[in-house]
Structure formats: C-alpha cells, structure tokens
Amino acid sequence: MTVPASASAVPAPAGSAQHNDSPAALKQKLRRAERVRKLRAMGLIAPLFFFLLITFVVPILDMMRRSVHDTELSTVWPTVTAAMDSWKDRGNVPDEAVFAALAKDLRAAGETKTLAVAARRLNYAVDNGRSLVFGTARRLPVDATNWKETLIGIEPRWGQVATWNAINQASGPLTTFYLLAALDREKLADGSIVKAPEQSSIYVDILERTFTVSLSVTLLCLVLGFPVAYLLATLPAKHANILMILVLLPFWTSLLVRTAAWVVLLQEQGLVNELLLALGIIEKPIRMIYNRIGVYIAMTHILLPFMILPLYSVMKGIKPHFMRAATSLGATPTEAFVRVYLPMTLPGIGAGALLTFILALGYYITPALVGGAADQMISFFIAFYTSDTVNWGMASALGAVLLVATLVLYSLYNRLVGISNMRLG
Amino acid sequence: MGKADRMSAIATSGAQQPTASAASDTIVSFRGVQKTYDGESLVVKNLNLEIRRGEFLTMLGPSGSGKTTSLMMLAGFEVPTHGEILFDGQSLRNTPPHKRNIGMVFQNYALFPHMTVEENVAFPLSVRRVPKHEQKDLARKALAMVKLEGKESRHPGQLSGGQQQRVALARALVFQPKLVLMDEPLGALDKQLREHMQIEIKHIHERLGVTIVYVTHDQSEALTMSDRIAVFNDGIIQQLDSPTGLYETPQNSFVAHFIGENNILNGEVTAVDGAFCKVRLNGGHEVTARAINIKGVGSRTSLSFRPEKVHIEGISADHPNQLPARVEETIYHGDHVRVRMTVAGSEGFTVKMRFRASRPIPVPGEEMAVAFAAEDCLALDPV
Numbered sequence: 001m002t003v004p005a006s007a008s009a010v011p012a013p014a015g016s017a018q019h020n021d022s023p024a025a026l027k028q029k030l031r032r033a034e035r036v037r038k039l040r041a042m043g044l045i046a047p048l049f050f051f052l053l054i055t056f057v058v059p060i061l062d063m064m065r066r067s068v069h070d071t072e073l074s075t076v077w078p079t080v081t082a083a084m085d086s087w088k089d090r091g092n093v094p095d096e097a098v099f100a101a102l103a104k105d106l107r108a109a110g111e112t113k114t115l116a117v118a119a120r121r122l123n124y125a126v127d128n129g130r131s132l133v134f135g136t137a138r139r140l141p142v143d144a145t146n147w148k149e150t151l152i153g154i155e156p157r158w159g160q161v162a163t164w165n166a167i168n169q170a171s172g173p174l175t176t177f178y179l180l181a182a183l184d185r186e187k188l189a190d191g192s193i194v195k196a197p198e199q200s201s202i203y204v205d206i207l208e209r210t211f212t213v214s215l216s217v218t219l220l221c222l223v224l225g226f227p228v229a230y231l232l233a234t235l236p237a238k239h240a241n242i243l244m245i246l247v248l249l250p251f252w253t254s255l256l257v258r259t260a261a262w263v264v265l266l267q268e269q270g271l272v273n274e275l276l277l278a279l280g281i282i283e284k285p286i287r288m289i290y291n292r293i294g295v296y297i298a299m300t301h302i303l304l305p306f307m308i309l310p311l312y313s314v315m316k317g318i319k320p321h322f323m324r325a326a327t328s329l330g331a332t333p334t335e336a337f338v339r340v341y342l343p344m345t346l347p348g349i350g351a352g353a354l355l356t357f358i359l360a361l362g363y364y365i366t367p368a369l370v371g372g373a374a375d376q377m378i379s380f381f382i383a384f385y386t387s388d389t390v391n392w393g394m395a396s397a398l399g400a401v402l403l404v405a406t407l408v409l410y411s412l413y414n415r416l417v418g419i420s421n422m423r424l425g
Numbered sequence: 426m427g428k429a430d431r432m433s434a435i436a437t438s439g440a441q442q443p444t445a446s447a448a449s450d451t452i453v454s455f456r457g458v459q460k461t462y463d464g465e466s467l468v469v470k471n472l473n474l475e476i477r478r479g480e481f482l483t484m485l486g487p488s489g490s491g492k493t494t495s496l497m498m499l500a501g502f503e504v505p506t507h508g509e510i511l512f513d514g515q516s517l518r519n520t521p522p523h524k525r526n527i528g529m530v531f532q533n534y535a536l537f538p539h540m541t542v543e544e545n546v547a548f549p550l551s552v553r554r555v556p557k558h559e560q561k562d563l564a565r566k567a568l569a570m571v572k573l574e575g576k577e578s579r580h581p582g583q584l585s586g587g588q589q590q591r592v593a594l595a596r597a598l599v600f601q602p603k604l605v606l607m608d609e610p611l612g613a614l615d616k617q618l619r620e621h622m623q624i625e626i627k628h629i630h631e632r633l634g635v636t637i638v639y640v641t642h643d644q645s646e647a648l649t650m651s652d653r654i655a656v657f658n659d660g661i662i663q664q665l666d667s668p669t670g671l672y673e674t675p676q677n678s679f680v681a682h683f684i685g686e687n688n689i690l691n692g693e694v695t696a697v698d699g700a701f702c703k704v705r706l707n708g709g710h711e712v713t714a715r716a717i718n719i720k721g722v723g724s725r726t727s728l729s730f731r732p733e734k735v736h737i738e739g740i741s742a743d744h745p746n747q748l749p750a751r752v753e754e755t756i757y758h759g760d761h762v763r764v765r766m767t768v769a770g771s772e773g774f775t776v777k778m779r780f781r782a783s784r785p786i787p788v789p790g791e792e793m794a795v796a797f798a799a800e801d802c803l804a805l806d807p808v
C-alpha cells in the first residue's frame with residue numbers, strides 16, 4: 001500500500017503554526033531577551049564598577065607593581081645601570097667603561113640634584129650606601145684618565161664585588177629585593193636566596209604578631225559579642241532597641257576619640273587603675289597602656305560591633321520554636337543550645353569572625369596610639385615606609401605580603417566553613 | 426522503656442488498647458486554668474478539660490481564642506497564671522518541658538536545618554541516650570511509618586512542605602510519647618495535600634493508640650479527624666462534643682455559626698413545651714423549634730437552620746413550619762444548587778437543593794415557601 005507523500009505533511013492547525021518555532025529560533029529569542037536584561041543590569045552597576053576600578057583595583061594593582069618594580073636608580077643613574085649589562089665576570093669588579101659611566105652619572109646627578117635619590121636607593125642595599133654616594137660625589141675630579149683607579153682611590157668600597165652586585169640588583173626594572181626583604185630573605189650575587197642577617201630580620205615576626213593580635217581580638221570579640229547578640233535577638237523590641245543603640249554608639253564617635261579615651265582610662269593614674277586600687281583588687285597600678293593589653297582592649301572595643309551585627313542578624317532569624325522543638329523532644333536547655341542553637345548560628349559566627357579578623361589585620365591607628373614598640377602591626381610599617389622614608393617598594397611589598405596572606409587565609413576559611421554558609425545580614 | 430517495647434510499638438499495626446481502668450481513663454486534666462500575658466486581659470479563662478487516654482481531641486476556634494496558649498501550657502512553654510494541669514494524675518507545675526515526655530508538632534515544622542532527616546528523627550532518641558544502632562533502627566521505622574523511606578540522608582531544606590511535615594510527625598512519635606500535641610500542623614500545606622495528610626494522621630493515631638491533642642482553626646479539618654472537639658472562643662470552651670454532636674446540636678449561636686453553614690432568623694419565645702418551644706419571628710410568623718438555649722417565654726432567641734435541612738419543594742399546604750420566601754439568586758454547584766433567598770423578611774438565607782435535570786432551577790424573584798421539621802430548627806441564644 002502506498003501512502004501519498006502529501007498525507008504525512010498534514011499542515012499544522014493554523015493556531016499553533018506561529019508558536020511552532022524551531023529550538024534554535026527559540027534559543028535565539030531567549031538570548032536576545034537575556035541580552036537586553038544583562039545590558040540594563042550592567043548599566044546600573046557601571047558607575048560603581050568604574051568607581052571601584054579607579055579607587056580600589058587600580059591602586060592595588062599599582063601597589064603590586066611597585067613591590068616588584070624598581071626604576072629609582074635607573075632613572076637617576078641611567079648610564080651606569082645600562083652599562084651593568086656588559087659586566088659579565090661577576091667574580092671581579094667591572095672594567096673601566098662601567099666606572100666611567102658611574103662617574104658620568106655621579107656628575108650628572110650632582111648637577112640635577114638627584115643624588116639623594118640614588119643615595120637612598122643604594123642605602124637599602126649597601127651598608128652606609130648614603131655616605132658612599134655622597135662621599136664619592138664630593139671628591140669627584142673633573143676628569144680622569146683611569147676612572148677605575150680614581151674612584152677606588154676615593155672610596156675603597158668601589159673595589160668590592162658586593163657593592164657592584166647591589167648596584168646590579170638595583171638597576172631594575174624588575175626586582176625581588178623588596179618582596180624578599182618583606183619575608184626576611186635576601187638574594188646573594190650568585191642568585192641564591194638566604195635568610196637576611198639578624199638585625200634586619202623583623203618582618204616575619206611582625207607578620208606573626210599581626211596575625212596573633214588579630215586572632216586574639218577576633219576570639220575576644222566572639223566571646224564578648226555572642227551573649228550580647230543573643231540578648232539583642234531575644235529581648236522584646238523596646239529593650240532591644242536601647243541595647244542596639246549602645247552597640248552602635250561606637251560607630252558614631254571617631255576612631256581617634258575612642259582610642260584617646262582608652263588612653264585616658266587605662267593609664268596608670270587612669271579610672272580603671274584607680275577603681276581597682278580603691279576596691280583593693282590590686283596593690284599598685286598595673287600597666288594597661290602602651291603594651292599588648294591596651295591593644296587588645298582598645299581593638300576589641302572598636303571591632304565588637306562588626307562581630308555583634310552579623311551574629312545578631314543570624315540569631316534574629318532563628319525562631320524560638322526551634323529551641324522549643326528541641327526541649328519538647330527531651331533535650332535539656334543546655335543540650336538544646338549546643339546541639340540546635342549553636343550550629344544554627346555558625347553562619348553568623350563565620351561572617352563575624354572573618355569580618356573582624358580581616359579588619360583587625362589592617363589596624364594601624366589604635367596599636368600606634370595604645371601599643372608599645374613591640375605591639376606595632378604590619379600596617380604601622382607600611383605607613384612608616386610610605387610617609388616617613390618614602391620607600392614605596394618596601395611599603396608595597398609588605399602590603400602585597402599582607403594581601404596574599406589574607407587571601408590564603410580566606411580561601412582556607414572558605415574550604416573549611418564555606419562562604420556560601422556565611423551570612424552578613 | 427525496654428527496647429522490645431519501643432520497637433514493637435512502632436512496628437505493630439494493630440491499635441494499642443489503653444489499659445482500661447476508671448482512674449487512668451483521663452490522661453490530662455486542666456483544672457480551673459487561667460492565663461494572662463499582660464496582667465489585664467485573660468487569654469484563657471477558667472479552662473476545665475479532661476482529655477481521655479487514646480482519644481483524638483481537637484481544640485477548634487478562631488485565631489486569638491487561646492488554643493495555642495492552652496497547648497503551650499500543656500507542653501510547658503507557658504506557665505498558667507492560675508489553676509493546675511494534671512498529666513497522668515500528677516501535677517505538671519514543677520516539671521520542665523524536657524521532662525514531660527510529650528511529643529509536639531509545630532505549624533512550621535521546626536525541623537533542624539543543619540541535621541539530616543534521619544538525624545532529626547533520631548534526635549529525641551539521642552538525647553535519651555538510646556544506643557546508636559538502635560537509634561538508626563527506630564528512626565528508619567518511624568520514617569517508614571510516614572512513608573519517607575529513602576529520604577534519610579536529605580536535609581529538611583531539600584524536602585517539600587508535605588514531606589517536612591511527615592518528618593516532624595515521625596520525630597514527635599519516634600520516642601513513643603503517650604501524648605502528642607499538634608499546633609496547626611497542616612496550616613502551611615495546600616488544600617489537597619492537607620486533606621491527604623488529615624487521613625494519614627488519623628490512621629497513624631488509630632494504629633499507635635497515642636493520645637493526640639490537635640489545634641486548628643479549620644472546622645472541616647476538626648470534623649474529619651477528631652473523636653471530640655473543644656470549640657474555643659474568647660478563652661472559653663463553648664462546647665465539647667463529638668463532631669456529630671457539634672454539627673447536629675450546637676449549644677449556642679457561636680458554635681452553630683462556626684461549625685458548618687448556618688442560617689439565622691431572630692424572634693421571641695412565646696411558649697415552651699418540654700424540648701420544644703414556639704417562636705414568633707420578627708416578621709410576625711410563628712414556628713416551632715427545639716428549645717436548646719433559651720431563657721424562657723418572652724426572651725429573644727436566634728433560630729439556627731442548616732441549609733440542607735430546609736426544603737423548598739413538595740411542601741404540603743398544612744405543613745406546620747413553613748415561611749414565605751423570595752428567591753434572590755441561585756448558584757449552580759454541580760451536585761446541588763444553592764438558592765439565596767429572603768425568608769420571612771430576612772435576607773441572606775441559603776438553602777441547598779439537590780440538583781435534578783428534570784426539575785427547573787428557581788429563578789430570582791420567584792415567590793415560594795420554605796419548610797423545615799421542628800427538630801431541624803434550633804432555638805439558641807440571641808445574636
């Protein structure tokens with residue numbers, strides 16, 4: 001039996017024909033619709049995106065660049081840094097051409113008054129590099145037939161390979177000098193990386209201290225903040241509002257004022273000591289300021305709201321019927337708290353701890369005002385290098401180390417707790 | 426409780442007969458219980474209620490009538506301002522909630538989101554220090570009872586509302602409490618699922634023989650499931666009766682109105698004759714009614730009629746209880762027709778009429794008579 005070919009091609013009912021799009025056409029329609037939606041969304045975030053790009057991303061990238069970028073010496077001493085390429089025999093000092101280049105740069109820098117820049121840069125890498133540069137420049141003859149002998153005659157250190165190694169490493173444009181220094185390491189002439197000498201090895205200690213202080217402050221905040229957040233979340237609104245204002249009060253006063261207030265309170269003739277003395281708890285004033293105790297007290301006070309608020313927002317969402325259910329099922333109040341309530345607050349603990357810890361890592365003003373010399377955290381040194389000695393390389397390298405350490409910690413945390421489990425509000 | 430006991434109680438499908446002795450027939454009694462939250466108004470006023478062992482008792486009432494408060498006092502989460510609650514003859518006053526051994530199912534399930542389904546169900550066993558392997562056994566049996574096999578390792582968030590409610594049910598039953606409280610447990614489910622779960626809870630109740638106190642504001646739910654229903658209003662039990670008792674002979678206008686559909690005609694008692702009385706309606710017509718809640722001759726009363734017990738066809742001219750009516754509107758419902766009419770001058774009177782194709786549906790404006798038996802017309806307190 002044969003069926004006419006046309007029989008199988010029954011036309012679709014008129015009504016359904018226009019909806020009978022092929023999958024490909026449908027996909028295209030969807031894509032078009034999605035594209036409009038995406039464009040609108042992008043338009044909405046564009047202003048913030050560019051703002052962040054300029055004020056956040058670019059500065060960070062620039063900081064990362066500065067930590068490995070080193071053109072200070074090559075801008076003021078272009079000839080000698082270029083000539084370093086011809087220095088092949090690293091076991092001996094370079095030959096006459098390089099010395100002649102040095103003399104030329106010394107003179108030029110002296111005339112353009114940029115000698116100080118070179119002196120400062122060499123001072124990072126060579127002991128007493130400042131006097132080496134200024135001393136040589138002061139006694140530099142107008143002309144000489146043999147620059148090598150002349151310069152070594154003025155300053156015997158020009159005859160040492162170490163000096164030239166330092167210049168070579170400082171010639172840029174890329175350097176590992178700052179990053180290594182931030183980790184208490186240095187690179188020898190032969191390229192091997194060794195521990196820096198004792199007197200200049202301070203940064204690993206400071207990094208450790210920064211993490212210890214931040215962790216302790218985070219734990220203190222958690223221990224002190226948890227009951228407050230619980231109270232906030234369970235009190236009737238009328239009382240909770242008053243407590244909330246007390247919690248938020250620190251936000252409305254300047255950080256500097258709060259820190260200064262702690263200085264007044266905690267000093268040896270301060271309110272706290274006098275109270276303890278009057279109560280007979282202590283015999284003579286205890287030192288609570290310009291040491292670690294002061295740093296802990298002041299930082300915990302300042303960071304407490306950052307722990308309380310995420311905790312509060314999570315606890316607010318835990319309805320009382322969970323605890324009721326647990327008790328009705330036979331759990332004692334303690335058991336119900338530990339097995340039901342506490343696990344449900346974990347997202348808040350996670351968020352609060354991470355927030356507090358990361359904020360604490362960058363703390364600068366508070367330790368500077370209420371801490372002693374041995375309590376300064378890494379930000380203090382970053383500030384020191386940026387504003388006091390204008391050593392951008394070192395400041396950037398320390399910043400980069402802090403950033404990397406924070407990111408590592410964050411990803412570790414993410415692996416353990418899971419960022420998606422975290423709630424900020 | 427021994428292991429064998431616990432296991433068999435869940436595994437057996439036959440109903441456990443409560444040990445019948447007159448003294449232990451009552452499992453819970455509320456004695457003169459009052460509760461106020463603010464010290465001004467009583468949310469529960471003088472509650473006296475005996476709950477029988479093994480029964481399914483429903484507290485039914487509009488929102489705010491004090492049902493949850495009564496239940497929470499029984500569970501131990503609220504303290505009575507006055508009066509006493511006895512459980513198995515013992516006062517509960519000094520027993521904290523976790524020692525009461527009362528299972529509880531909440532409206533929003535209250536499943537612990539950080540635990541799996543099995544951990545949730547095993548929770549009451551684990552706080553009772555039941556050995557681990559036994560916990561697993563019992564939890565699985567309880568989950569099988571609510572037809573949730575294979576979902577043990579899911580988290581509550583991955584289940585539908587109906588499934589979560591089953592987990593909550595299994596969790597409240599797994600430790601074999603003698604009493605289980607449920608506060609609007611099906612309130613969050615859609616109608617179809619709710620009706621399905623009503624039957625299932627009813628079956629579980631029959632199988633386990635456990636006493637259930639159930640709170641709802643849905644009268645059809647209460648009628649479907651309960652052995653007895655306590656109708657709450659304004660913190661007072663208006664009537665405590667079986668579903669048929671409540672529907673057929675409501676003791677006051679509130680109950681008549683709250684349970685099922687109800688028509689009201691107001692009038693005045695003109696004569697009382699034993700169980701019946703004569704009532705003159707506001708329009709002047711006189712009818713005979715059952716005297717249920719009246720204050721005697723001369724007092725005002727509200728007559729209550731169920732829509733399906735009033736006839737509008739085949740009325741003989743000498744029917745003693747008939748009233749003139751005018752059809753306002755008819756609504757076709759498939760199996761029946763609702764006729765809204767004005768009866769004896771009073772609007773909004775609904776009559777249910779069986780639909781038959783051979784018979785015309787009344788048309789709006791049509792004048793006719795309505796009639797009813799004196800037993801189906803209840804004289805109650807005036808509204």
Ligand SMILES: Nc1ncnc2c1ncn2[C@@H]1O[C@H](COP(=O)(O)OP(=O)(O)O)[C@@H](O)[C@H]1O
Nearest residue numbers: 462463468486487488489490491492493494495
């Ligand atoms: N914890 C409470 N604090 C103050 N008032 C409450 C509290 N719980 C309930 N009430 C009040 O008590 C009354 C009865 O509430 P409830 O027992 O929940 O009624 P139902 O469960 O019948 O809807 C309501 O007016 C309610 O506002």
Ligand SMILES: [Mg+2]
Nearest residue numbers: 489492493494
């Ligand atoms: Mg309620």
